[in-house]
Amino acid sequence: MSHDLVLELPTDIRSIEHAVEYVIQRCHCCEEHARRLRLNFRVGLTEALSNAMVYGNGHDPAKRVIVEVTLAEGCIEAWVTDQGQGFDPETVPDPTRPENLLKAGGRGLFLMQELLDEVTFNATGNQVRLVLRLDAESPLEGGAQA
Amino acid sequence: MGFQVSQDDGVTLVEVEGQLIVGNRQELKQKVLEHLEDGDRKFVVDFAQTGYIDSSGLGVLVSLSKKIREQGGELRLSSLNEDLRTLFELTKLDTLFKITDSKEEALEGF
Numbered sequence: 001m002s003h004d005l006v007l008e009l010p011t012d013i014r015s016i017e018h019a020v021e022y023v024i025q026r027c028h029c030c031e032e033h034a035r036r037l038r039l040n041f042r043v044g045l046t047e048a049l050s051n052a053m054v055y056g057n058g059h060d061p062a063k064r065v066i067v068e069v070t071l072a073e074g075c076i077e078a079w080v081t082d083q084g085q086g087f088d089p090e091t092v093p094d095p096t097r098p099e100n101l102l103k104a105g106g107r108g109l110f111l112m113q114e115l116l117d118e119v120t121f122n123a124t125g126n127q128v129r130l131v132l133r134l135d136a137e138s139p140l141e142g143g144a145q146a
Numbered sequence: 147m148g149f150q151v152s153q154d155d156g157v158t159l160v161e162v163e164g165q166l167i168v169g170n171r172q173e174l175k176q177k178v179l180e181h182l183e184d185g186d187r188k189f190v191v192d193f194a195q196t197g198y199i200d201s202s203g204l205g206v207l208v209s210l211s212k213k214i215r216e217q218g219g220e221l222r223l224s225s226l227n228e229d230l231r232t233l234f235e236l237t238k239l240d241t242l243f244k245i246t247d248s249k250e251e252a253l254e255g256f
Contacts, residue, residue, distance in 0.1 A: 013168045039229045050168045096238045104209040107201035
């Protein structure tokens with residue numbers, strides 16, 4: 001598949017902010033959907049990159065993270081791939097349950113699933129595909145299923 | 147981007163400039179814990195100049211709130227914009243914190 005944008009990032013959490021900003025600035029097709037870009041897509045992509053670097057690549061600076069983005073009419077699709085062992089998203093507990101509310105971690109995947117229209121993983125669990133549809137009426141509609 | 151810390155009538159006010167994310171959350175944690183160790187017990191974190199908080203930033207606020215409560219204190223949050231408030235509501239963290247519209251309101255009656 002041919003992508004509109006491909007980035008190869010070092011495993012360095014300081015690079016996340018700039019990478020996300022770079023991608024968003026290139027979503028010219030979608031400027032009329034400013035809030036969905038600014039909130040939903042920014043959160044989703046930031047959390048995917050953070051998960052890839054922290055949990056996937058384990059902060060290993062020798063490992064890379066690949067971001068591929070396709071801009072289509074009414075839709076942004078992004079793939080984030082790390083070089084880790086992968087994980088099973090089904091094992092991540094719901095952070096909004098009372099017993100998990102005081103835990104410091106575990107909200108990244110939840111936010112991705114709440115704010116994006118589709119969040120799917122490859123079989124290994126080291127690649128996540130994010131889809132944001134821009135024709136949804138409400139900025140918070142369309143919670144995804146992992 | 148950074149954290150401005152000041153004192154206002156016995157309350158430690160931390161103003162977050164820019165973003166609170168995985169890359170700088172430890173800096174905020176360290177600053178607040180230093181004040182907690184020095185005996186401060188009342189904290190307000192103000193987000194009037196904050197563009198974005200990621201899940202790591204939310205997590206550090208939860209962690210700090212827990213530590214402050216264990217010492218008999220309280221952490222309040224103020225000036226969340228619409229996007230930030232949405233993140234707190236989605237994660238139900240709005241139920242954990244006293245959240246006010248302005249830092250003045252947070253400081254009032256603390």
